[in-house]
Structure formats: C-alpha cells, structure tokens
Amino acid sequence: MNEFVEIFNLGKTYDTTNGPAVIVQQFNLKMAQGEYVCVLGHSGCGKSTVLTMVAGLNSITTGGVVIANREIDGPGPDRGVVFQSPCLMPWMTAIDNVLLGVDQVYPHAKKSERHDIAAYYLSLVGLGSSLHSRAADLSQGMQQRVGIARAFALRPKMLLLDEPFGMLDSLTRMELQEILLEILVKDQVTTMMITHDVDEALFMSDRVVMMTNGPRARVGKIFEVPFDRPRVRTEVLEHPDYYDLRGDMIGFLEEQDHKKLVADAAKREHAKASEEQQMASVG
Incomplete structure (x- = not known):
C-alpha cells in the first residue's frame, strides 16, 4: 500500500482526580491516498478522540500522525x-x-x-x-x-468526518451519503469517518476499523470492504458478501458488549469484597 497517512502508537491520557485516565492506547493505522476508512465502535470508546487528535484539535499524549510525509503538530488547512x-x-x-x-x-x-x-x-x-x-x-x-x-x-489532503449524518433523518442521511461519495470519487480525498452505524460504514468505506471498548481503546479488527466504486446502494445491498460482513461486524460489537459485562461484574465483585473486608476490620 502506498502510505499517505500513518497513525502510529497514538494515545490519549487525561489527568483526573483519581489518577491518569487512558482513553486511547497504541492506535495504529495506515491509509493509502484517496482511501475512505470508517472507524466504528460503541459510544464512548474513543473514536472521536482519535479523530480530533488527527485533526490537531486535541493534543497527542503518545505516538503521532504523519500526513503526506509531514508529522502534524496542530490544526491546519491540509x-x-x-x-x-x-x-x-x-x-x-x-x-x-x-x-x-x-x-x-x-x-x-x-x-x-x-x-x-x-x-x-x-x-x-x-x-x-x-x-x-x-x-x-x-x-x-x-x-x-x-x-x-x-x-x-x-x-484538503485529508477529510475528517465525525458522525456527519448522525442528527439527520434517514432520507436526508442517505442523500448526503451519496453526494459525499460522488465528490470524494471525483476529488480523491483521503477520508476518515467516525460512525456507529454498521450499514453506513459498509456503504461508504474501503475499510472499516473496529475499535475495542475503552478505556485503553485500540484497533480491534479491520474489515476490507470489497464493493466496487462508484457505489449504488441497491447493488451494495445485493452483493453476496454484504450480510456476511455485516454479521461479522455486529459480532465484533457484541463481543465487546460481553467483555464489558464481564469486566463490570468483576469490578462490582471487587468493590463488594473490599467493602466486606473493610467492615470486618472495623468489627
């Protein structure tokens, strides 16, 4: 792949009253010029944090971002x-x-x-x-x-979209998706889009980057999207690989849900055990 964008070991940590909170850790991704990549994951997993760091609107704690052979150090018209x-x-x-x-x-x-x-x-x-x-x-x-x-x-050399259709009704959303793809095919702008919509990701992108749940979110899996461009929605929906890909992506998200439930249960058990130990020591 002809690397145009390289995101390497990208991480974001915030200082809190309870100590450092690691939101994103070791996020790695390479993109070719003109490629359209969707970053997908559950709400709160750090998707928008990644995008704002690539945009230069949010300081980078670890790692870096290189676009067209230049490492970014803040926002810019590129x-x-x-x-x-x-x-x-x-x-x-x-x-x-x-x-x-x-x-x-x-x-x-x-x-x-x-x-x-x-x-x-x-x-x-x-x-x-x-x-x-x-x-x-x-x-x-x-x-x-x-x-x-x-x-x-x-x-710009790169377009960054943070759930740009999230507040729109379904008909307007579909119309703008198609308009955006037409312009992107024409101008060949390298694009990263944040979304939580599996169908939107499959219709729009060349690859879908699945993020793990936070904290310490990172790239969990990457799906190649095989549909030809320019894309026609009905043809995409009728493609023999569409529902298999969709099912695999939903399966990844459900796996993240399960891991969260297990982690939350372990935290509750730990908190309960600590409370009982504290009460026993007082007694």
Whole structure:
C-alpha cells in the first residue's frame, strides 16, 4: 500500500482526580491516498478522540500522525473537518460561511476566484440556489451541506468526518451519503469517518476499523470492504458478501458488549469484597 497517512502508537491520557485516565492506547493505522476508512465502535470508546487528535484539535499524549510525509503538530488547512453539527455562523449566508475558510487558505487569489470556489462546492452539494440564504434560515440537512462544502472548498489532503449524518433523518442521511461519495470519487480525498452505524460504514468505506471498548481503546479488527466504486446502494445491498460482513461486524460489537459485562461484574465483585473486608476490620 502506498502510505499517505500513518497513525502510529497514538494515545490519549487525561489527568483526573483519581489518577491518569487512558482513553486511547497504541492506535495504529495506515491509509493509502484517496482511501475512505470508517472507524466504528460503541459510544464512548474513543473514536472521536482519535479523530480530533488527527485533526490537531486535541493534543497527542503518545505516538503521532504523519500526513503526506509531514508529522502534524496542530490544526491546519491540509485537513478538512466536518462534525455532527456544522458550526456555522447563523447570521451569515451559506456562501459567506464557506468563504471564511477559503479566504484564509487562498489569501492571494482574486476575490472573484475565491467566490467561484465557494459557489462551486455549494453547487456540488445541491445548494446552488441557496448561496445567499442565511445559515439560520436553512434546514439542518442544508446546514450540514454547507459544512461539507466548506470542508471540500479548502481542498484538503485529508477529510475528517465525525458522525456527519448522525442528527439527520434517514432520507436526508442517505442523500448526503451519496453526494459525499460522488465528490470524494471525483476529488480523491483521503477520508476518515467516525460512525456507529454498521450499514453506513459498509456503504461508504474501503475499510472499516473496529475499535475495542475503552478505556485503553485500540484497533480491534479491520474489515476490507470489497464493493466496487462508484457505489449504488441497491447493488451494495445485493452483493453476496454484504450480510456476511455485516454479521461479522455486529459480532465484533457484541463481543465487546460481553467483555464489558464481564469486566463490570468483576469490578462490582471487587468493590463488594473490599467493602466486606473493610467492615470486618472495623468489627
């Protein structure tokens, strides 16, 4: 594989009143240029922590991230980020929200050129007729389209998506998934997406990285997704490998559930034994 992104021994530890809390430990992943990888796991396992470290928005405790032969040391325009909530300036128009980033990344371009870049990507996400609508007047799905257009307009080397469709209804979610894939196929942007949706991961990605439960979460298993691109949803669902892959991924998640139940039961037994020992010593 032609390595474009290398995440090596990535770890995150927070200091707490009860001592260090290790959220992610020794997370390792290599990605090829233009590859789409979904990171999937249970809520709270550290998926978003990994993404924010790769984005440079969260300090790295151990390990590092190399993108296009450069180790990152903070946020930068080489990485476009789309969160579950698009974080727009509500009083500004759709195109002005996109231009916030474009003006920073292309300060020496003509004003008309920057405008054309912003308008082009808004058109790609289906907002060509809403360039001058205020963000506050747009629906949630339309606001997320603005967020996606803003990220692509920076022409980043890597796109980072943190459950970008999580707050949308199912029809809007499916439509935006397909729009996003069309742009990604066209621009060949290396992409990491966080999700907890098995079907979304299978439809969108080239590989699915399954994370173990936290604390000390890491890569537990990686699934290769064999479906051809460009993808048609009905063809993906009819692929002979689809339900086997889906079942294996759900099986991994259920195994993590079982391990958590066992660990929680052991903690309760330990706490009970400690309490009984303490009472006995007092008596």
